[in-house]
Amino acid sequence: xxxxxxxxxxxxxxxxxxxxxxxxxxxxxxxxxxxxxxxxxxxxxxxxxxxxxxxxxxxxxxxxxxxxxxxxxxxxxxxxxxxxxxxxxxxxxxxxxxxxxxxxxxxxxxxxxxxxxxxxxxxxxxxxxxxxxxxxxxxxxxxxxxxxxxxxxxxxxxxxxxxxxxxxxxxxxxxxxxxxxxxxxxxxxxxxxxxxxxxxxxxxxxxxxxxxxxxxxxxxxxxxxxxxxxxxxxxxxxxxxxxxxxxxxxxxxxxxxxxxxxxxxxxxxxxxxxxxxxxxxxxxxxxxxxxxxxxxxxxxxxxxxxxxxxxxxxxxxxxxxxxxxxxxxxxxxxxxxxxxxxxxxxxxxxxxxxxxxxxxxxxxxxxxxxxxxxxxxxxxxxxxxxxxxxxxxxxxxxxxxxxxxxxxxxxxxxxxxxxxxxxxxxxxxxxxxxxxxxxxxxxxxxxxxxxxxxxxxxxxxxxxxxxxxxxxxxxxxxxxxxxxxxxxx
Amino acid sequence: xxxxxxxxxxxxxxxxxxxxxxxxxxxxxxxxxxxxxxxxxxxxxxxxxxxxxxxxxxxxxxxxxxxxxxxxxxxxxxxxxxxxxxxxxxxxxxxxx
Numbered sequence: 001x002x003x004x005x006x007x008x009x010x011x012x013x014x015x016x017x018x019x020x021x022x023x024x025x026x027x028x029x030x031x032x033x034x035x036x037x038x039x040x041x042x043x044x045x046x047x048x049x050x051x052x053x054x055x056x057x058x059x060x061x062x063x064x065x066x067x068x069x070x071x072x073x074x075x076x077x078x079x080x081x082x083x084x085x086x087x088x089x090x091x092x093x094x095x096x097x098x099x100x101x102x103x104x105x106x107x108x109x110x111x112x113x114x115x116x117x118x119x120x121x122x123x124x125x126x127x128x129x130x131x132x133x134x135x136x137x138x139x140x141x142x143x144x145x146x147x148x149x150x151x152x153x154x155x156x157x158x159x160x161x162x163x164x165x166x167x168x169x170x171x172x173x174x175x176x177x178x179x180x181x182x183x184x185x186x187x188x189x190x191x192x193x194x195x196x197x198x199x200x201x202x203x204x205x206x207x208x209x210x211x212x213x214x215x216x217x218x219x220x221x222x223x224x225x226x227x228x229x230x231x232x233x234x235x236x237x238x239x240x241x242x243x244x245x246x247x248x249x250x251x252x253x254x255x256x257x258x259x260x261x262x263x264x265x266x267x268x269x270x271x272x273x274x275x276x277x278x279x280x281x282x283x284x285x286x287x288x289x290x291x292x293x294x295x296x297x298x299x300x301x302x303x304x305x306x307x308x309x310x311x312x313x314x315x316x317x318x319x320x321x322x323x324x325x326x327x328x329x330x331x332x333x334x335x336x337x338x339x340x341x342x343x344x345x346x347x348x349x350x351x352x353x354x355x356x357x358x359x360x361x362x363x364x365x366x367x368x369x370x371x372x373x374x375x376x377x378x379x380x381x382x383x384x385x386x387x388x389x390x391x392x393x394x395x396x397x398x399x400x401x402x403x404x405x406x407x408x409x410x411x412x413x414x415x416x417x418x419x420x421x422x423x424x425x426x427x428x429x430x431x432x433x434x435x436x437x438x439x440x441x442x443x444x445x446x447x448x449x450x451x452x453x454x455x456x457x458x459x460x461x462x463x464x465x466x467x468x469x470x471x472x473x474x475x476x477x478x479x480x481x482x483x484x485x486x487x488x489x
Numbered sequence: 490x491x492x493x494x495x496x497x498x499x500x501x502x503x504x505x506x507x508x509x510x511x512x513x514x515x516x517x518x519x520x521x522x523x524x525x526x527x528x529x530x531x532x533x534x535x536x537x538x539x540x541x542x543x544x545x546x547x548x549x550x551x552x553x554x555x556x557x558x559x560x561x562x563x564x565x566x567x568x569x570x571x572x573x574x575x576x577x578x579x580x581x582x583x584x585x586x
Contacts, residue, residue: 102567195547209546238553239546307530318507325508327580329571339585344510356509361523363506364495377533379543384536386544419525435547460547 003028005482008074008168008222015062015073022059022073026051026117029075032165033119036484041141042151042161044080045088046120058115067115070225076111077167079158080121081128082213083202084108087118091204092136093126095324095331095350105202106237107171107213107230114229119167122157126352127321128178128206130154131421132414135354140411143185144483145450149408152182158216159186165484169226170216175206176309177403177428179214180440184403184453187442187483189470190216191223194460195435196241198227199234207316208239210309210432218482220441220470224249227463248463256472257291259465262396264299267427273406275446280402283443283454286476287400292469297395301388302430304381309429310422311365311378317355318362324350357418386434393459398469402427403440403453427455437463439470442480451480495520495527 003011003025014020030048037043061067078084081091083101085108090096104112111118125135133141133156141156143149144164151160155172159182162170172179174192183190191214198213205211215226228249233242263284268277288294326332326346333349336342351359365374392399405424414421431438438457446452456473458466495503500520504511511519561568565578574581 099571102564102570235553235555239550241548304533304536307533310526311530311533322508326573327582328568330573332573336583339583340508341510342583343508347508348510351509356507356511357519357522359507359509360503360519361526363503364499364523364527367499367503367506374530376543377536377538378530379545380538380541381533381536383541383544384538386547418522419529422526 004032004165005485006168007218009070009225011168012070012072012074022062022117023055025073026055026075029119029167032484036144036164036166039142039147040144040160040164040166041139042122042157042164042166043077043120044090044092044123044138044157047087050087051117051119054117058117061115069114069229071229072115073117074168075117075119077119077122077158077161077170078108079124079155079170079172081124081173081204082108082171083204084118084121087121089121089204090138091127092124092138093351093355094137095347096329097331099329101202103202106199106234108202110230110232116229122155122161122170124157125154126355127204127317128154128173128175129317129354129358131177131181131424132409133157133182134411134415135352137352142411143408145187146408149410149450150185150414152185152404152408154178155190155216156182159183159188159190162186162188162216162218163483165482168218169222171213171230172216173203173211173213174432175210176313176432177425179216180428180438180455181404181425183216183440184442184451185408187451187453187480188216189219189223189439189441190214191227191439191463191466192431192437193227193231193463194437196239197231197243197463199232199237199240201234201236205320207313208320209316210313220439220467220474221249221252223439224252224467243461248467252464252467252471254471254475256287256469259292259469259472260395260397261287261292261294261469262392262399263294263296264302264399264401265296266299266302267401271405271426272402276402276406276452279444279446279452280400280454283400283473287473290472290476292472294400295396297392299388299392301385302426305385305430305433306422306426308378308381308385309425309433310361311374312382312433314358314362315366315375316362318359318366321355321359326350354418382433385430389430389434389436389459397458397465399457401455401457403455407446407448407450407452431457435460437466439466441470441474443473443477445481495523
């Protein structure tokens with residue numbers, strides 16, 4: 001098996017045994033990047049000199065017993081809204097075009113402590129605002145399964161990189177589905193952890209009460225291993241949570257006998273692509289045949305998740321993005337006649353259209369006279385959404401859901417109607433509002449040979465159940481084809 | 490509901506809050522899009538939230554306090570390295586008055 005076809009955990013094992021060298025592994029990925037990057041454009045920045053300097057450090061660390069974990073020596077791609085000390089972090093925005101962070105995110109520090117090697121920074125929707133990676137100021141990423149289609153978003157670069165064999169693992173961030181939806185479009189596996197599980201320190205904030213960093217990989221086991229690395233309490237993130245256990249991938253089994261799976265009826269109603277619906281029904285049958293107890297039920301509140309999400313996310317975004325003022329870092333317009341004029345022009349020239357729209361919407365819903373009718377109403381709706389999930393998890397261990405109502409759209413199709421793009425987040429945003437963990441895994445290919453993904457959603461702190469359910473379904477499914485292997489074959 | 494419509498005064502106010510300058514065309518395009526989204530989110534009014542407490546956070550959180558201590562005092566140069574314009578160890582901005 002070629003290095004780039006191996007799972008990250010398998011590669012880590014071979015490196016540990018000395019069967020594959022760290023440099024050899026990194027070189028295999030850099031070669032693949034060189035071959036496919038011109039057509040995929042998953043990355044915004046790759047610094048080979050830095051990579052090879054880090055390879056030497058990691059080789060030495062492994063030899064000396066400093067790096068002993070299962071992912072030591074394994075390369076990884078990181079979404080460009082996660083700060084990397086000394087390496088540009090742009091959020092795919094012109095306003096942060098030349099920003100080089102003087103510190104690393106907690107998650108990046110943890111990758112380094114685990115002996116992993118940063119391959120590069122990946123493309124995304126500007127400030128993670130979008131579902132296609134087309135709002136990036138630096139060009140779109142293409143779906144490795146079909147280069148005329150989007151990879152999804154906002155972590156489209158990270159998911160496309162894993163799908164195209166340009167990285168064995170990646171970090172993404174998920175505010176309303178930004179890990180799970182592109183994972184589904186790209187045929188890879190991605191996990192959004194329980195809110196507060198991975199530190200947000202060094203993650204450039206979009207909507208702070210919803211943002212979570214999470215792993216993206218070729219399979220569930222890899223995602224679990226990476227979650228083990230990046231999760232942990234961090235005092236630098238005031239919403240970080242001290243959990244009892246952090247060994248998510250320990251003793252992960254594939255046994256789903258007796259697992260209580262709920263399928264929200266609302267998720268299978270109008271608006272869902274017929275082939276995706278069929279895929280979900282097939283998954284339900286497969287789970288039942290293998291001993292899981294599957295039931296359709298009414299979750300409720302599903303019509304209200306998108307309005308609540310966009311009000312809350314935009315409100316927080318308008319506040320978080322106030323820091324980009326052309327003073328301390330990033331782009332500054334030189335046209336400003338005085339301080340306020342400089343602010344207004346810097347932001348007008350630095351932000352893209354989608355970011356501006358969300359800042360304006362957020363400013364509106366938080367403004368005097370509208371706050372109660374919109375923002376407060378949305379926060380109350382959020383409480384009701386959480387309650388609906390609480391009730392569901394009394395009866396079920398996990399919920400099974402589609403990841404997206406349709407397969408990956410063609411490039412350019414989504415941006416003309418942003419409301420339609422927002423509506424496509426129907427199956428993912430509720431998870432963020434309720435703070436829940438959820439995994440998106442590829443299940444089958446549709447008639448156009450595009451991946452169809454599905455989600456397992458768990459109650460707060462129950463990543464293990466979510467991972468276990470995905471492992472079980474993965475065993476039934478077998479290995480999922482790789483996008484790049486398809487290209488060669 | 491007419492109150493939700495973004496008239497010129499409201500539009501001007503949110504532009505000030507958002508600190509964004511916009512051309513006439515851009516303003517009209519944004520106004521149209523924002524109104525479309527606001528029409529859609531009206532859906533929330535179907536819900537009775539009279540006795541519901543707003544959920545800012547999912548978990549009960551307490552304020553996290555710490556001493557206000559400088560831990561990166563020797564990083565002035567590094568912090569200033571990203572400044573678009575700087576002078577004598579400080580950020581420089583256009584005149585304010």
